[in-house]
Each structure stands twice: as structure tokens, then as C-alpha cells.
Amino acid sequence: MVITDSAGRRPACPQDLVEVLDPASYAEGAVLALGGPLTSGAIVRDDIVPARGPWSAVVRRGQTLTIVDVGGNQSGDCLLYNADDTAERYSVPDTIAWGGNIYVRTGTVLRSCLGNPMATVVANEIDRQDTIGGACGKESNTLRYGHHTAAEHGCRENFLAEAAKYGMGVRDIVSNLNWFMNVPVEADGSLGIVDGISGPGKRVAFRAEMDVLVIVSNCPQMNNPCNNFNPTPLRMIITEGS
Amino acid sequence: MPPIASEHETDTVLHARADARARGATVAGAMPYLPASSTPYPPPGVDPAALTWAETVAGGNYTHRILARGTRLRLADVTGEACAHLLLYNAAEPWERLNVADTVKIPWQAYLASGHPLLSGDGRVLATIVADDSGRHDALCGTSTALANQEKYGDSAPQGPSPSGRELFALAAAKHGLSGRDIGPSVSFFKGVRIRPDGGLGFTGSAGPGKAVELLAEMPVIVLIANAPHPVDPRPVYTSGPLRVHAWRSRPTSPGDPLWDASPESHRAYLNTVDYLCAKGL
Numbered sequence: 017m018v019i020t021d022s023a024g025r026r027p028a029c030p031q032d033l034v035e036v037l038d039p040a041s042y043a044e045g046a047v048l049a050l051g052g053p054l055t056s057g058a059i060v061r062d063d064i065v066p067a068r069g070p071w072s073a074v075v076r077r078g079q080t081l082t083i084v085d086v087g088g089n090q091s092g093d094c095l096l097y098n099a100d101d102t103a104e105r106y107s108v109p110d111t112i113a114w115g116g117n118i119y120v121r122t123g124t125v126l127r128s129c130l131g132n133p134m135a136t137v138v139a140n141e142i143d144r145q146d147t148i149g150g151a152c153g154k155e156s157n158t159l160r161y162g163h164h165t166a167a168e169h170g171c172r173e174n175f176l177a178e179a180a181k182y183g184m185g186v187r188d189i190v191s192n193l194n195w196f197m198n199v200p201v202e203a204d205g206s207l208g209i210v211d212g213i214s215g216p217g218k219r220v221a222f223r224a225e226m227d228v229l230v231i232v233s234n235c236p237q238m239n240n241p242c243n244n245f246n247p248t249p250l251r252m253i254i255t256e257g258s
Numbered sequence: 259m260p261p262i263a264s265e266h267e268t269d270t271v272l273h274a275r276a277d278a279r280a281r282g283a284t285v286a287g288a289m290p291y292l293p294a295s296s297t298p299y300p301p302p303g304v305d306p307a308a309l310t311w312a313e314t315v316a317g318g319n320y321t322h323r324i325l326a327r328g329t330r331l332r333l334a335d336v337t338g339e340a341c342a343h344l345l346l347y348n349a350a351e352p353w354e355r356l357n358v359a360d361t362v363k364i365p366w367q368a369y370l371a372s373g374h375p376l377l378s379g380d381g382r383v384l385a386t387i388v389a390d391d392s393g394r395h396d397a398l399c400g401t402s403t404a405l406a407n408q409e410k411y412g413d414s415a416p417q418g419p420s421p422s423g424r425e426l427f428a429l430a431a432a433k434h435g436l437s438g439r440d441i442g443p444s445v446s447f448f449k450g451v452r453i454r455p456d457g458g459l460g461f462t463g464s465a466g467p468g469k470a471v472e473l474l475a476e477m478p479v480i481v482l483i484a485n486a487p488h489p490v491d492p493r494p495v496y497t498s499g500p501l502r503v504h505a506w507r508s509r510p511t512s513p514g515d516p517l518w519d520a521s522p523e524s525h526r527a528y529l530n531t532v533d534y535l536c537a538k539g540l
Contacts, residue, residue, distance in 0.1 A: 108359070109400020109443045112459070113489040118398060119457035129424070129441065131405035144457065148368070148398065150359020155381030159364050159526045172379065189379070190442045191359040201453045205369030207362060 021050040027251055029064040036066050036249055042087060043246035049217025050251060051084035054139040057255035065092075067247035068236035070174035072181065074099045075224040079256040080138060082221040083232075085196045087248020089212030091235040092195035093151045093171040095179075096126060096134045099227035102184055104128045108147050108191040118201060119144035120193065126222065129190075135222040142196065142214045149199040149209055151175060151192050152237045161239040174233030182229060194235075195220050197242045209240045288316035288500050301332050301470075301504050311505035317498030318419070320426035320484045322433060323505070324349045327540065329475040330508040331385070333483070335392065335448040338467035339499025341488045342447040343401040343423045345431075346376060346384040349478035350538065352436060354378045358443040362397050364523045368453065370395040370445060373517060375524045376473070382531040383476040383524070386511055392469035394450030394462055400443050401427065402489045411496045420496035426484035434480050447471050449488035461490050476510050476531050478540065 019037050020026045027050070029036050039046045053059060057080065064086070065071040075081050083092055098104035110127035112118050120126075121144055126135040137145070150156075153172025157165040175189045196214040201207045234250050235243050268274040290313040291297040297312035310329065315321045317339065325331060333342045348354035357379035362368045364377055372390045375383045401423025407414035414422040416429055427441050448469060450462035475481075485501040487493075511517045511528055519525045 103438045107400065107443065109398060109489075110403060110406075113399040114406070116459050116490070117457040118453055118459070129403070129438070131403035148359065148362065150357065150363050153379065153381075155379065155530070156357075156360050156364060156377075157381075158530060159360075159377075159381050159523045163526070186353045186379075187439050191357070199363075201368050201457075203455075205367050205453075207368045208366050209363075 018048070018050060021052045023052055025052070025059070025062060027062040027064045029066065031066050033064065036064055042248055046087055046246060046248065047216045048086050048248065050086060051217040051219050053253045053255045054082045054219050054221035055080045055255050055258065057257040059253060059255055061252070061254040063252045065232065065234045065250040065252060067234060067249055068169060070178035070231065070233050071252060072178045072229065072231045073252065073254060074227060074229050075254055076227050076256070077224050079254050080221050080223045081230060082219055082253040082255065083195050084251035084253070085214045085218045086216065086251050087246065088216040088218065089196060089214045089241070089244040090248045090250060091197040091242040092250050093233040093235050094193040094195055095175060095190065095231045097229040098128065098134070099229045102182065102188065102229065104130055104132070105188065105190055106134060106192065111147060118148055120147050121145065126193070133225040134228050135224050137220065137222045139219070139221040141218045141220065145220060146194040146197040146199040148207065149194050149197055151233065152235065157239065165239060168238060169236045171233035171235050175231060178231045194242070209242050211241045212244060288314045288319065297504065299502055304504070304506050308506040309504060310507060311503060313503045315483065315485045315501040315503060317485055317500060318421045318496070320430045320482070321503060322430040322480070322482045325475045325479050325481055325505060327475055327477050327535065328508055328510040329505050330388070331473045331475065331481065331503070331505045332470055333447055334468070334470040334502040335464065335499070336467060336502050337499035338464045339497050340485055340501040341449045341498065342501050343427070343444045343484040343486060344447065345427060345441065345444050345482040347480040348378065348384065349480050350540065352434065352440065352480060354380045355440065355442065356384060356444070358397050358445060361445070364527070365521065368397060370397055373520060375527055376445065377527060381527060382534055383527045384479050385473040385475050386517060387471060388474045389470070389472035392448055392465040392471055394465045395445070395447045395471070396449060396451040396488065397445045399451055399459065399489050401446065401484060402486060406489060410494070421486060423484040423486040426486060427482055430482040430484065446488060449491060451490065459490055461492060474508065474511060476528070477535055
């Protein structure tokens, strides 16, 4: 199995990297691709987020975060906070209203609840990224799939656990981005999470326009195609300079 | 402007008191009506004695209330130029609040209409949209910010000519002990947005004067309403007309009601809501 990328880099991982990157750890036929940074600067952080887990880091103004969809069609639920004042945080409606579009693509400015640019998407290897589908959670799963799912872990739980490390709580969890998730809105307003349009090694990258605390939930959902019913790792690479 | 001070005799406490009291019966175009049963604009078919809230909210202004479970809230767009931005919170535990993503995702529908539940992030229904003759609403664009209104209109201050929705929300929220951290994505009524195939926003504007939407509180809720232009309203002039608000005692969605099991998702949301309220003794 491959535990270094084509440039020979070996990302850090909180669990055994060999096991995390072993396709046999996932559904039959799983293909993993480590990819690499979408920008050319120096790598200041390079992490593998194991399936189902949370991740966070401060991305300084001017640095770029590349997210690699290692196993393909793995939703990375994502929240952004102003690292200096977390009351200012990512805002779905401000991003949509200022940008004039519900889909996130190269050039989309990710706005805060105050309207300020927090980050700009500088590269994107799939047609469009989602920001209207929100996050799964124990409680919403009971509505969407039935009360039998109440024991399952969700992104809301990942967000709460990770946000707590920064002194934040349930008031601070707002609507989010979903990297590599596909949520079309049809002409009659029907919307939903459908089969993904990403694949192993596909990437997206955004440049921080302020110092941003990024919190990611590597979505553990097992009831819809947001991760192809097969949670796989994500790779997070922060670069700076060019 | 007339020399207003010259119209008032306020040189002593007694004169000042008489002057203040002389204005108590003034009627303004936008004001609350107390008792609510005295409203000049009772909603059709509603016994005025059942009313618990009656108010006309000026354009560029805000209002807020705690509503009992089973309260029916009617918002009416008097001139066709209102845009009612709305936030909801569980009045008992306000960290449970409107979750717009769940509100569109769980019913599999982005466009708000009668029957649509307004969901919290805790898998429960805060309120249900139970009547609507406008059809021009939005759950994707939120409200305006100070930054946006300063760019678009030159000013955003609540005391100025073009307040932003977020700043109006901030004042309403503060009166319930809530702050900026508590102001998340909101929904709005009376200005429509439709999504184009490429994801672009199509602003469909107003359905005209006299349209109304009614919400049913499914638990005790804090309601914050900011009446301000929709954030993608393309008009360069701040245009915000009066919003008429009435609320009255009714009954929450219950077993046997068509909405109770209109969809499996909303059915479980009502079950979760009742389960929570029963355990809490509400």
C-alpha cells in the first residue's frame, strides 16, 4: 500500500498510518489516492484525518489549505472561525448572497456572518462543492432515517467535540461547507444529497483571507451517499508562500 | 423641520409630565396595539379576544416575542414591500435554535411553503408554516449585514435610514440575553428567490400587497423578526414597507392533524418535539 505521495511525503496521522491507508480497511474495491498540495508553497502542516473523525487547525492569512478526497466522494464537513474572535464565523447565506450562487467553485469567496471574506477557493477539481446541505447529527438522523440510527456518530458530534477544544459550544455550531458532497437543487426546489461527483485523489484548496480556525468533520454518515456509504480518510495540507 | 421644542412647555416637572402625558394617545402608522384585541386590523376569522400580540412593524425596524406552544403567528405584508427575516429559539433552552440547513434538507425542499417545518438542529420542530398566500420566500440568502448595507446604501446603522437585518436582529436578540454568537442563518418571507440550474440566484421579489404567511409555534419559542430589504434585492434604494404581526392562541400540530404525518421526516420531528416537551413538563 502507498503511505507516501508521489513526492515522497508522508502525512501525519493520529492513528497507525499504514492501517489508515490500507484499502483493505474500507469497503471492498476501495481505492485510495494521497494526492498532494494544489499550490506550490512550502508545506507547514500535512495531516491525514482518519475516517469518521474530526480535525482542526489555524490557517494563517495568506496560507492555503488543500483538502484531498483520498478515498473519493468523502464529505468533509467544514466550519471556519476568525481565529482572533470566534464570534465571527463562516456564514452560508452571506457566502451565497454575496456570491450570487449556491454552489462553491473556484473563485468563491467564503464569507463570515459579518460579510467579511474569510477565505477564497483558489482551486477545485470537481464541478461544484456544497454549502447548503448542512451537517448530519444524531438528532437529525432520527428525522431523516429513523430512530434506529440514534446510536450512530455524526458530524454535529465531531464539530462539538472539536469546537470544545477552543472553548466553543453548541451556540457556535452553524451551517457549514461540505467539501466533495453533491447537493443539487431541482427546478421545483427539491434538494438532497445524491451520488458524488468526486473521486479518489480529487482536491479543493482555499486561501485564508484572515487567520481562520478550520474545523472539519470527516463525515461518518452511513445512511446517504455523502461518502458513498464508505467513510474514508481526508488529507489536509497547509502551504504558504509560492 | 418645525421648531419642535417651541411646541412643548417643559420648563417644570409638572409641565414636562403634562406634556409627556398629552402624547400618550397618539396613533402612529407603525406601533403595537394593546391590548392585542384592540388591533385595528384583526385577522379574518380570528376572534380578537384570542389575540396575544398585535403590532405593525415599520420598515427598517424589528420586533420580538416569546410565544407559547400552540400560538399561531400571522405576518402580513401591508404594502408589498415588507421582508420579514425570522429567527426562532427554544424559549426554555435558547441554544436550540433554527437550523436552516436542516430546515431545507430534511423536508428535501429548498422553497418554503405551507406545511414546511422550521426545524432546530436538535431534530425538533420550532414552528410550522401553516398558511401562505405569497409564495415568495427564501431560506438560502439570510439577511443583510452592516458591511453589505454600507456598500449598497451607504449606511447600515439601526438608527439610520438603511439598517441591516443583522444589526436589527442583534438588538432583538440582546433583549433576550442573546448575542452575535446566537444569530445564525435566518429565513425570510415576502421576497422570493429561485435557484437557476447553474446555482445562480433568481430574485422573484414580492407577490404584492396584502399577502400573509402564518406560523404555528410547536414549542415555546423566542421569535426575532427584522423587517429589512432582502439581501439580494437589486434595487439601489433601501425599500422596506410595514409588516403587520398578529398572534393568537391556537393548538399545536397534534395526532390526527394532516401535518402530523404528512411526511415521515416531519412526523418524526413532531414525535421528537412532543417527547421533549412531555419529559420537560411543558
